[in-house]
Amino acid sequence: MNRHENEKLETLLRTAIVPIGDSELKHDLWPQMLVRLEVGVARLSWFDWALAALVAAWILVDPQTILALLYQL
């Protein structure tokens, strides 16, 4: 396979999948960003959920744990 063949394939590729011409942003995305920031801040991470589940499971297995937990708090 030579360089000429690769160039031919690349040219064909560019004719089948044409480059993005106009990549200009048509409107300000800040309002969407504000929504994302509000949702993101309010949302708990997977780690928080995993930690809560672990504590709940621990309490179910050994109810005495709740006393130790309250003592720590």
Added chain:
Amino acid sequence: MELLERFSRGEPEAFETLFRQFQAAVYAWVLRIVRDRSAAEDLTVETFWRIYRARARFDPSRPFEAWARRIATNVALDYLKTARVELVPWTDSRAERPPDPAIRSEVAAGIQRAFSELSPKLRLAATLALIEQQPYNEIAEALGISVAGVRVRVFRAVQKLRRRLKILGIEP
């Protein structure tokens, strides 16, 4: 205090200033990868959300745009991985412009199909290098790999594309 320092310390006004300054550049980069305006807008917001969360790790002495572009590339790559379930994600309806009418439609469809079947990493490198013709050093920086690494990915993409096209009966 410098804008980037204020941003890394978590000042909301600094983040807004950076967002307004770089949203167009991030959007244009993501659009070149995902080739869908609506998805590119969502991914631009997602990129800045990740930037906002990682602000404490940002080194203000380094260029913001290169850092943002790298995060944007990861976001776009994640999108390509999830959008992979679609068999033909690069059909005419999703492309920004229709293919060149000079080539037969079945050939164009075959190429688009073969291209869509590349792995997301190879597709991303091939899109930026071969279709969008972005400089290799910029692609390397955005991907966090060497220029040689980009060349390897592009070469592998071309090899795979050629093999797939052969199976489809298309000889370039």
